[in-house]
Amino acid sequence: MRYAELYERSVTDPQSYWAEQAQLIDWHAPFSQVLDASRPPFAKWFVGGQTNLCHNAIDRWLETQGDLPALIAVSTETADAAPAEKIYSFRELHAEVQRSAAIMLSLGVTRGDRVLIYMPMIAEATIAMLACARIGAIHSVVFGGFAANSLATRIDDARPKLVVSADAGSRNGKAIPYKPLLDDAIRLAKHQPRHVLLVDRGLAPMTLVQGRDLDYASLREQHLDAQVPVTWLESNEISYILYTSGTTGIPKGVQRDVGGYAVALASSMQTIFCGKPGEVYFSTSDIGWVVGHSYIVYGPLIAGMATIMYEGLPVRPDAGIWWSMVEKYRVTRMFSAPTAVRVLKKQAPEFMKKYDLSSLKALYLAGEPLDETTSQWISSALGVPVIDNYWQTESGWPILSIARGTDDSPTRLGSPGVPMPGYKVRVIDESTGDTCAANRKGVVVIDWPLPPGCMQTVYGDDARYVDTYWSRFGGQQVYSTFDWGIRDEDGYYFILGRTDDVINVAGHRLGTREIEESISSHPNVSEVAVVGVEDKLKGQVAVAFVVPRNADAVATPQARQAFEAEVMGVVDRQLGTVARPARVHCIGLLPKTRSGKLLRRAIQAICEGRDAGDLTTIEDPASLQQIRAALAG
Ligand code: AMP
Numbered sequence: 052m053r054y055a056e057l058y059e060r061s062v063t064d065p066q067s068y069w070a071e072q073a074q075l076i077d078w079h080a081p082f083s084q085v086l087d088a089s090r091p092p093f094a095k096w097f098v099g100g101q102t103n104l105c106h107n108a109i110d111r112w113l114e115t116q117g118d119l120p121a122l123i124a125v126s127t128e129t130a131d132a133a134p135a136e137k138i139y140s141f142r143e144l145h146a147e148v149q150r151s152a153a154i155m156l157s158l159g160v161t162r163g164d165r166v167l168i169y170m171p172m173i174a175e176a177t178i179a180m181l182a183c184a185r186i187g188a189i190h191s192v193v194f195g196g197f198a199a200n201s202l203a204t205r206i207d208d209a210r211p212k213l214v215v216s217a218d219a220g221s222r223n224g225k226a227i228p229y230k231p232l233l234d235d236a237i238r239l240a241k242h243q244p245r246h247v248l249l250v251d252r253g254l255a256p257m258t259l260v261q262g263r264d265l266d267y268a269s270l271r272e273q274h275l276d277a278q279v280p281v282t283w284l285e286s287n288e289i290s291y292i293l294y295t296s297g298t299t300g301i302p303k304g305v306q307r308d309v310g311g312y313a314v315a316l317a318s319s320m321q322t323i324f325c326g327k328p329g330e331v332y333f334s335t336s337d338i339g340w341v342v343g344h345s346y347i348v349y350g351p352l353i354a355g356m357a358t359i360m361y362e363g364l365p366v367r368p369d370a371g372i373w374w375s376m377v378e379k380y381r382v383t384r385m386f387s388a389p390t391a392v393r394v395l396k397k398q399a400p401e402f403m404k405k406y407d408l409s410s411l412k413a414l415y416l417a418g419e420p421l422d423e424t425t426s427q428w429i430s431s432a433l434g435v436p437v438i439d440n441y442w443q444t445e446s447g448w449p450i451l452s453i454a455r456g457t458d459d460s461p462t463r464l465g466s467p468g469v470p471m472p473g474y475k476v477r478v479i480d481e482s483t484g485d486t487c488a489a490n491r492k493g494v495v496v497i498d499w500p501l502p503p504g505c506m507q508t509v510y511g512d513d514a515r516y517v518d519t520y521w522s523r524f525g526g527q528q529v530y531s532t533f534d535w536g537i538r539d540e541d542g543y544y545f546i547l548g549r550t551d552d553v554i555n556v557a558g559h560r561l562g563t564r565e566i567e568e569s570i571s572s573h574p575n576v577s578e579v580a581v582v583g584v585e586d587k588l589k590g591q592v593a594v595a596f597v598v599p600r601n602a603d604a605v606a607t608p609q610a611r612q613a614f615e616a617e618v619m620g621v622v623d624r625q626l627g628t629v630a631r632p633a634r635v636h637c638i639g640l641l642p643k644t645r646s647g648k649l650l651r652r653a654i655q656a657i658c659e660g661r662d663a664g665d666l667t668t669i670e671d672p673a674s675l676q677q678i679r680a681a682l683a684g
Contacts, residue, residue, distance in 0.1 A: 054457040054469070057322070061472035061502075068472065069503055073097060073310075075317035076107045076353065079283040082310070086500065092521040092528055093508065094500035096311035097286040104290055105185035106281045107313050108352035109145050112328070117142040119329055120357035123380060124174035127363035127372060128221035129252070134363070134372070137174055144178070151175070151182035153277035154270045158246050160213050162187035162282055165292070167211040167244070168338075169193045169202060169233060171220030172362035175250045175267065176338050177348050179215045184290060187282040191292040191304070194339025195220045195229065196629035200569065201302075202236035205294050206244065208304055208510065214247045215267075219254035223364060228255040286310025292510045293341060295444040296562030297519065298551045304510030305341075305444050312447060313353060315504025316345055319448045320354035322456040322472060323440065324384050324415065328355030331410075333376060334386035335361060340559070341444040342417065346386050350448075356384075365391050370398035374406040381410040388418040388558035392429045393588050403432045411435050413455060417442060418558030419590045420546060423464045441467035441546055443532065444560070445520070447504040450474050450497070450532070451544050466543040473502025477529070478538045481550075484524040487538070494550055495536040496529040552651065554583030554591050561630050563651070566593055569625045570635075573618055575599050580641050581632060582655040592633035594658055596678060598641060605637050636681035642674040654678055 061068040066085040073082070082100030109121065121141040127134045139147060160166060166188050170176035176192070183190040191209045193202055206214075216233050219226040230249065237243065249257060250267045259266075284290075290309045294302040320326045324346075332351035336342035338360070351358040359380060365373055373395075377385065395402075413436045414429060421439045430437040439462065440452035451467040451474075453460050462468065470476040475498035478487045487493035499521075508516040520530050535547040549555070552563045563581040570579045578598040583591040597618065605611045615635040622631045642650040645668055653663040657678050666672065 052457060054454045054460050057454065057457050058470065058472055062475050065473060065500075065502070069096065069314065072318040073100075073314045075321065076102060076313045077111050078102050079106075082286060088500055092499050092517060092530070093513075095287045096308065096503040097314065100286040100310050101283040102286060102310050102313060103184065103281045103283055104309060104313055104349060104353075105148060105181045107317070108181060108184075108349055109141055109148060110281065112141045112355050113145060116329060116355060117145075120331070121352060122174060122177060123331070123357055123359045125359060125361050125363070125376060126173070127367055128224060129254070129362075139174065144181070147174075147178050148181045148185060149277045149279045150271050150274045151178045152185045152279040153274035154248065154267070155182055155188060155213060156186060156279065157270070157274070158213055158248070158265075160186065160188050162284075163189065163289070164213070165189045165191055165209045165211040167191050167193060167206060167209055167214045169195065169214060169216045169229060170250070170338070171195050171217055171229070172337060172360055173217065173250065173252070174360065175215075175217070177360060180338065180344075180348055185279060185281055187284050187288065189289045189291055191294070192339055192344070193294070194337060194627075194629065195227075196339070196627045198624055198627040199232050199235035199239060200625035201627055202232065203239035204302060206236060206240040207242050208294070208302075209292055210242045211244050212246070214244045215250075216247060217250040218252055218257045221254060221362070223367065226254040230255065230257045234258075234260070284309045287507070289507070291344065293344060293444055295341075296553055296560050296565060298553070298562065298564065300562065300564040300568045302562070302565070303515065303519070305506045306508050306510040307447060307504070308507050311503030311505075312349070315448050315502065316350040317353050318472065320350050320356075322454045323438075323449055323452050324350070324354075325412070325456045326351060326354040326356045326384055330356050330383040331359065331380045332356045332384050332386070333359040333361070333373075333380070333382040335365065335373065335391055336386065336388070341447060342386065345448055365395055366398060369402065370395055371402035371405055374403055374408060377408050377411055378406040383410055383412050384415070385411060385413075386415040386417070389416050389421045389425050390419065390557035390589050392416065392425050396425065396428055400432055408433060413438055415440055417449070417467075419555045420548075421465075421467070426464060436462065438462060439467040441544070445506045446501070447506070450476065463541075463543045466539075466545050469542050469544065476544065478536050478544070479524065479529070481524075484527045484529075489540040490537055492535055492537050492547060495532045495534045495544065495546070496524070497532065499528045499530065501530055554593060556583070556591055556593060556629075557589040559629055561593065563593065565626060566595070566622060566630050566632065569622050569630070570595055570597065570618055570632075572625070573621050575601055575604055575614065576618070578641055580649055580651060580654055582651055582658060584633075584655060584658040586633070593630070595632040595635045596638050596641060596654065596681065597635055598639065599637055602637075602639065611637055636678075638674075638677040638681050640671060640674040640677055642678065643670050644668040645670050658682065
């Protein structure tokens with residue numbers, strides 16, 4: 052079927068479209084209702100149906116391809132010479148996940164309990180996620196680059212019974228201890244997990260807390276023959292919580308269901324990613340992000356593909372490492388982010404010619420705007436189509452892309468494409484709520500109901516879900532993506548940046564408020580503003596402007612430099628290096644309106660060398676001069 056027809060059907064007759072897509076997965080008990088639309092803006096998909104993500108990812112494939120690879124874990128961090136590799140067939144993964152599930156059960160984790168996973172990119176992380184899914188426990192994976200305070204906030208919100216972690220991650224060949232950060236986080240948190248299960252990689256020493264901390268390897272030995280049957284879950288039970296940044300300093304727990312998510316992923320693997328059982332999928336993301344959840348772990352496995360989990364940099368030991376894996380494992384579909392491609396672009400292009408990349412059919416890029424130069428460079432270097440796709444932690448799978456599995460609709464440079472099945476996307480005028488004419492800028496919104504796979508709610512806070520996402524345009528039931536965009540006359544969308552205070556650094560979403568709160572805890576910080584500033588490599592970087600309490604303490608260039616390093620250290624310790632600002636400037640005054648509102652957009656404009664815009668409400672124009680002077684100095 053052609054894209055246009057398929058899309059039309061998905062939005063005019065969603066019930067029949069999704070009932071049909073639901074046949075792509077296994078159901079233990081059929082659903083009685085495709086969509087329960089009785090409580091907008093909430094939506095329940097496949098009501099009454101019983102299924103399980105782990106069953107669909109593993110058990111379902113045992114009979115037909117039990118001995119084919121399922122999980123290929125590669126690390127260039129822990130091996131000096133050749134990359135370390137561990138391949139699990141579907142059968143081996145099945146056994147390993149049951150061991151992990153048996154350990155969790157033995158620690159009292161049951162259906163509906165939360166398990167927080169704070170892990171580097173090692174096989175045990177994926178195994179723990181699948182083990183949770185198997186027994187109906189709710190996982191919440193926290194990206195390894197986050198530090199104690201970020202972790203503590205998430206522990207308090209998710210209230211996990213168990214935390215699964217490791218002694219250390221590794222970056223650029225250097226161990227990054229996780230355990231001390233985790234200990235600090237648990238100390239800071241009000242909620243105390245009953246147990247911490249630790250994978251000891253032998254990278255960093257660990258001090259175990261008696262009675263709480265347990266060694267994974269020893270417990271695994273006790274459960275080698277474990278047989279843990281799948282727990283069948285009603286489609287709308289919770290599969291996971293994944294925290295993401297928003298306008299406030301408190302991250303939101305994006306909550307996802309079981310059945311809708313499984314169907315959406317299975318459907319997207321056909322319509323967008325064209326994955327076939329027995330093929331190999333390689334996503335360079337991290338399991339701490341939504342791409343990792345959907346397209347490292349669940350999506351490829353649900354489609355019967357092997358998935359590669361890679362721990363390491365794209366340029367170590369050299370810029371050919373990804374392509375050597377494409378050759379070795381005969382990867383057919385690859386998923387990455389524009390920043391990673393820009394990093395590779397700085398390296399010599401011969402690495403792409405060195406390897407046999409004939410298995411590769413397409414490269415998918417997402418997470419941040421894809422500039423035309425990067426897109427054209429990588430597409431001609433690889434000789435395969437590059438498919439931009441736009442989505443969010445909240446949506447769980449692409450909102451805009453090109454449905455390669457339907458027809459060969461052309462891509463359009465600079466555009467992530469057209470709406471994917473079930474997404475009723477529009478661009479609306481922020482003040483009137485009216486749909487914008489073609490090529491007019493507005494807010495990208497989606498009409499209710501969101502298709503299967505999208506967030507159910509904010510974990511534990513339905514009101515926050517409704518207020519944040521659905522109440523922005525005078526009662527109109529539209530979901531706001533918080534992105535500006537335009538739709539051209541042919542229906543292609545262009546994304547023009549966030550409408551809120553969220554910034555996007557190398558495809559990682561960060562809340563400027565969170566960073567500001569962290570910086571404020573430095574004793575010599577009186578006020579701070581953090582803005583996202585355009586960056587050639589990373590898309591955006593965070594830049595902080597600080598008003599010190601004691602200006603004399605930062606009077607000399609040396610003192611300012613030391614202060615900048617200290618502030619960065621505070622962010623590293625509290626939030627993690629991922630949130631560290633690229634620069635910290637000292638100024639005497641922040642630009643604000645007369646009512647005291649920070650003029651973030653004006654600061655950002657000055658940083659990017661643009662006009663500062665309408666400044667009629669500014670309290671003291673001299674503050675802008677201070678920003679300019681700080682940047683010049
Ligand atoms: P996250 O929830 O971390 O995946 O971040 C989602 C945000 O990243 C979106 O709201 C956009 O601002 C941005 N984003 C994701 N994919 C794209 C894309 N293909 N083009 C432009 N921006 C994107």
